[in-house]
Every structure is written in C-alpha cells, then in structure tokens.
Amino acid sequence: MKIVVVLYPGGKAATSNPKLLGAAENALGLPAFLKGKGHKLVVLTDKEAKLDKHLPDTDVLVTTPFWPAYVTKERIAQAPNLKLVLTAGVGSDHIDLAAAAAHNITVAEITGCNVVSVAEHAVMQILALCRNFIPSYKQVLEGRWDIAEAVSRAHDLEGKTVGIVGMGRIGQRSAIRLRPFDVNLLYYDFRRLTTVEEEVLGVRYHLLDDLIPRCDAITIHCPLTPETDGLFNRDRLFAMKRGSWLVNTARGRIVDTLALVEALKKGRLGGYAGDVWYPQPAPPDHPWRTMPNHAMTPHVSGTTLEAQKRYADGIQDCLARFFAGKPLERDYLIVDGGKVVSPSYSYAFKG
Amino acid sequence: MKIVVVLYPGGKAATSNPKLLGAAENALGLPAFLKGKGHKLVVLTDKEAKLDKHLPDTDVLVTTPFWPAYVTKERIAQAPNLKLVLTAGVGSDHIDLAAAAAHNITVAEITGCNVVSVAEHAVMQILALCRNFIPSYKQVLEGRWDIAEAVSRAHDLEGKTVGIVGMGRIGQRSAIRLRPFDVNLLYYDFRRLTTVEEEVLGVRYHLLDDLIPRCDAITIHCPLTPETDGLFNRDRLFAMKRGSWLVNTARGRIVDTLALVEALKKGRLGGYAGDVWYPQPAPPDHPWRTMPNHAMTPHVSGTTLEAQKRYADGIQDCLARFFAGKPLERDYLIVDGGKVVSPSYSYAFKG
Numbered sequence A, B: 001m002k003i004v005v006v007l008y009p010g011g012k013a014a015t016s017n018p019k020l021l022g023a024a025e026n027a028l029g030l031p032a033f034l035k036g037k038g039h040k041l042v043v044l045t046d047k048e049a050k051l052d053k054h055l056p057d058t059d060v061l062v063t064t065p066f067w068p069a070y071v072t073k074e075r076i077a078q079a080p081n082l083k084l085v086l087t088a089g090v091g092s093d094h095i096d097l098a099a100a101a102a103h104n105i106t107v108a109e110i111t112g113c114n115v116v117s118v119a120e121h122a123v124m125q126i127l128a129l130c131r132n133f134i135p136s137y138k139q140v141l142e143g144r145w146d147i148a149e150a151v152s153r154a155h156d157l158e159g160k161t162v163g164i165v166g167m168g169r170i171g172q173r174s175a176i177r178l179r180p181f182d183v184n185l186l187y188y189d190f191r192r193l194t195t196v197e198e199e200v201l202g203v204r205y206h207l208l209d210d211l212i213p214r215c216d217a218i219t220i221h222c223p224l225t226p227e228t229d230g231l232f233n234r235d236r237l238f239a240m241k242r243g244s245w246l247v248n249t250a251r252g253r254i255v256d257t258l259a260l261v262e263a264l265k266k267g268r269l270g271g272y273a274g275d276v277w278y279p280q281p282a283p284p285d286h287p288w289r290t291m292p293n294h295a296m297t298p299h300v301s302g303t304t305l306e307a308q309k310r311y312a313d314g315i316q317d318c319l320a321r322f323f324a325g326k327p328l329e330r331d332y333l334i335v336d337g338g339k340v341v342s343p344s345y346s347y348a349f350k351g
Helices: A011-017 A029-034 A049-057 A073-077 A095-102 A114-131 A134-142 A145-149 A169-181 A195-201 A209-216 A234-239 A258-264 A303-324 B009-016 B028-034 B049-057 B073-077 B099-103 B115-130 B131-141 B147-151 B169-181 B196-203 B208-214 B233-238 B258-264 B304-323
Strands: A002-006 A040-044 A060-063 A084-087 A106-109 A160-164 A184-188 A203-205 A215-219 A244-248 A269-274 A295-296 A333-338 B004-005 B040-044 B060-063 B084-087 B106-109 B161-165 B185-186 B203-205 B217-219 B244-246 B270-274 B294-296 B331-335
Touching: A002 A029, A002 A049, A002 A095, A011 B147, A029 A040, A029 A303, A040 A049, A049 A073, A049 B004, A060 A303, A084 A303, A095 A106, A095 A145, A095 A333, A114 A134, A114 A169, A114 A244, A114 A269, A114 A295, A114 B115, A134 A145, A134 B294, A145 B009, A145 B331, A160 A209, A169 A184, A169 A195, A195 A203, A195 B147, A203 B084, A209 A234, A234 A258, A258 A269, A295 B131, A333 B115, B004 B049, B028 B040, B028 B304, B040 B049, B049 B073, B060 B304, B073 B099, B084 B304, B099 B106, B099 B331, B115 B131, B115 B169, B115 B217, B115 B244, B115 B270, B115 B294, B131 B147, B161 B169, B169 B185, B169 B196, B185 B208, B196 B203, B208 B233, B233 B258, B258 B270
Parallel strands: A002 A040, A002 A060, A060 A084, A084 A106, A160 A184, A160 A215, A184 A203, A215 A244, A244 A269, A269 A295, B004 B040, B004 B060, B060 B084, B084 B106, B161 B185, B161 B217, B185 B203, B217 B244, B244 B270, B270 B294
Antiparallel strands: A106 A333, B106 B331
C-alpha cells in the first residue's frame, strides 16, 4: 500500500518537540507504526503539485483541517487506486464527499479527538471579546495605562445571552463550560435536542433567525456543508444585536468574508474571534487579518499537543483496521459503502 | 462635608460614554447624587500633590484599586477631619489600615461588586496561557501561518491540575467556572472551607508549599496583607512545576517582581498573566511589560462597565447612610470603631 500524508511543515519547533505529532516531521508517529509492515509512506507539506504527482498510485490519503489538502473531484478522478481518505482531526469539508462516495472511497475522521480543545478555545475567545482582552494587553506592550480606554468596551459575560449555532459534540461541550458563567444559553441545530438534554445543558431552542437578534454573543459549532456555506451572510450578520460578538471555530466559509469586515467597520458587530479561515493557510493579505476588533488565531484550536496525540492514535487505529480488513470505528465514518453516512454531512442544516 | 474622590482620567472615552462611571469625568454619578445636599465634591486624578493640598479639610475620601491613591499614615496624619475612606472596588491594601484604625477612621469597600468580573478574567487568562493564545494571535497580525510554532506550546486545560490560592468570594467563583473544564482543583486558604463547601466546589485542600509543585496552573485570589506581601517569592516561584502557568488578578506585590522575570526567562514558568502591578499605574519601563510569555493587562479585571455600575451604586449607598448617621452595610466594613474588622485583613494568611 502507498500511504500519502499531507501535514503542516513543523520546522524547528517539530524537530525539537516530538510531541508535535501533527507536523510533517513527526508524521503522526507513522514511520515507527508502519516500520516492517511493507507499506510505502510519503509525507508531504505541498498540497498541490507534489500531491498531484503522487495521486495516480496512492492507496490511502491522510490530510488535516489545519493545513487542508483540498481533495476535489478532479483529484479523486486522478487517483484510481484511492480506497481510504482519513482526516487527522475533525471536519472533512475539504474533501468532495459526493465524489468520494461515487468512487466508493471510504472517508473517515477522528471524531471526538479535539472536541474539548475547540470548546475551550471558543469559551476563551468569547471571554476575550466580551472583556476587551486584546486591546488591554496591547496597552501593556505599548507602555500605556489608560483604564478608561480599556474598559469602555469591557463587559462581564455574566447575565449575557449566548447563542450556540450547531449543538453537536463541540456545541454541547461549549454549553457545559459556559453555564457556570450565569449566561442565558440559546441554541439552534437542525436536530433539536431531547427535552432531557436541553434541561441538563440548560439551553433553550430557537430557530436560527429568531435566535440571532437575541444574542450578545454567538458561537458557531456546525460543520461546513452546502447548507452552512455562507450561513452567516450579510443579512444575518446585520441582524445581530449592535455591538454583539461572534466567535467561529467551525469553518471560515460559514461566515461571509467581506460582509463580516463591513459589519465590524460599521460597529454592527463589537468583535469577531475564531480560528478558521478560507482558504487555509490564509494569505498575508486576507482581509480578516486587518479588520477592526478581531481576536483571531490561525487554525490551531483543534490541534493542541493533547489533541495531536489523540488524532495520531486515531489515524493509526484506522490504518491497523484497514490493513487487517476490519471495519473502521463506526463513529469515525463519514463516507462508507458508496454513501455519506455521517448525519453531520447527510442531513440538511437549515435556518 | 467635603468629599474628595480620586479616580482614573477618562478623557474622550469617558465624555462619550456615561457608563464609564469609574472615570473622573463621570465621578461615580456623585455630582447628580450630591446635588442640593449641601456638600462639597472635589474630583481629582492627581494622587499626590493635589490630593495632599485637600487633605487638611477632607471629611470623606473615595479611592479605587485601579488608580490607587496610596493613603499612607503620613497622609492620614495630615487629614484631621477624615472620618470615612471608601474604596470604589474591592481591595483596600492601598490604605494604611492600622493608621486608619488608630485615627478612628471608618474604611469600607464595595464587597462583592466585582468578584464575578475578576473570576471571569482569571479563567480567561488561564485559558490564554494554557492555549498559547497571544502568540497565535500575533501570527495573524504579522501575516504568518506557522501552525507548528503556535501549537508547540498549546495545551488543553482539560485534565490539568489548577491551584487556587485564596478561596474567598473570587476564588470560589473561579472554581465554579473552572470545574466543567474537567480540571483537578486544589486550593489553599488560611481558613479551610467546610466539608460541604469543598464537596460542592469540587476542590481539595493542600498547604501552600505542598500545593505549589503539584499544579500546572495557579491562580491567586488572596488580598494583599503583610502576610501575603511577597508570598510568591523566588523560592516558591522556582518550586512551581517546570513550564506551569501563574495568573495573578489579586495584587502585584504578592509576586516578587524580579524573581518572576527570572523564572520566565529561565523557562521555569511557562507563562504569567494577570492584571495587577506595583506601583499602579505601572511605569512604561516596568519589567513585567517586556518579560517573555506574559499575557498581562493593566488593572482592568474588576472594572468592567457592569462592575462600575455596581461600585458606583455601592459608594452612593455608603454616603447616604453616612450622611444619615446610619451604619454602613456590614459586609463592606474593613476598619470600624478603631479596629480592623474584616477577616480578610485581620487574620494572618500563612503558607
């Protein structure tokens, strides 16, 4: 078998830190795992030309959401031997799932491997916007001490209304972490939770367009699908409460790029944070890098050192089962047997 | 009565935002509150020469921890009419309490007015250090996308051991907010909680020097007293786990200034955050502004717009009772009847 792995370049950080398993240099621990098994391992950081060169005889392709190799239908057509595409992480929107299904390719991701990591990041970024953390921090670096300027936009999270859009594994974990901040928690998902789930999480259901204008902060936790692509378009961004905060740790394309910049410049939104972009890596001139009142990170929320260990283990588990002809962990499957089997990608997410 | 109020200068931010009640321009709403009552109100931003000029005939002095007028025994000696010193906020360590007691001056603060604000800030800063937020954010501004560099120091908070030093109103609220992050919570306080309190908060008691080396993160929530001045000295800082994180939203003097810089430079500490300094305002060349791996703010955690409203209301309540000859709210009293009456300031806090 020829296994092609596309990972972010780790450089010095990765050679000095073997725990950086998600970097190309450490390759998810696969060199040691595959040793003596007779397979061919190719590790790339190039997501375009070099990947294309290997496609004709690749059996297994491993990619990540943080440094996504876009597995388009054209690339799939060039890979007649491709049987398995694995996402080291969560979120397989960089893969054309319909094309994979049509070619009977199995697609799987390491479900759950970084749901806590992302929920923690979202809560941190909600707090950062609400409390005006970044501008206050910048005063320290600039040798200044202007309390009035720093706190004129600083709020307590307590008592605010927070909306969670997408109430899956990450959304629910965000709710659990937000509850003791004494916030009013609303949510929208295309599948409503059970009565008991709502009671335990302390969340109230609203249709999306009913939820949006009620919230002081909204955090997005749905996958990117044709239905969620552009979900936060200009109309929805401008329907948000004046001065409210939006956090998106899901996927960049869920929010309209230029309408967001406009909403921040006009003060409709009080701030935006998150760590997802389109495309990735974001080019140096991506407009979100320079828009006002943001607290963005590059796509790192789901790839803490602990998360890297979990998804490296998950990839090895998938490969071991695949080599042994056994079925993959059921929860990991996105496309199987010629069909999209994950409910996250097979049901329509509508407002 | 002559009431002298020393507050931070608000400038443009305060004149355009009447909710900035803590700024000198809006003076805690006191101009409207005192109107027609026949008292004289003086509002200062100068904490030194101009304050000294007013001391001889001041009856009531109002100060804040964010822009502290240091009410030393020398200043108290120059103020023969002074009967009441109020702190608009929480933490009256900038006042010489023994001297106030000796002169039969009542000292009170607005207990509880910003305990939630500070607990939120502490949780945010623990997450910011643990998840390596600031360096990741800086990559965005610099037009970069180096996942390896960003995540080589990024961890989940989940599963970590967090120590809370000082388990009063703020420490307990921090514990409540940290619990759902699935952390192992330890604490030290000079007064151990009851069995039921420990069970409800999910915290385990350790003596301070036993707690320190066990923790991945420590957050400080004790008042500044003679016993806590320099509590985190060089020995204790270097007893912390290598690479661990320290957050201090209590008072700057609790941590040894230069030993902290050394601990960060040598990598003993993985990061330091908080928003308290000594002195305040921190001068532009304060060594904490430029030490590595910090995520500091100027002293803002307890003065969100919501907190300003609460402490402005509290100050007005104190003045109304004082003018009417009624006792102040019991929970607010620090020094009364010639004695330090607050347990936070009258019991020794020992490790």
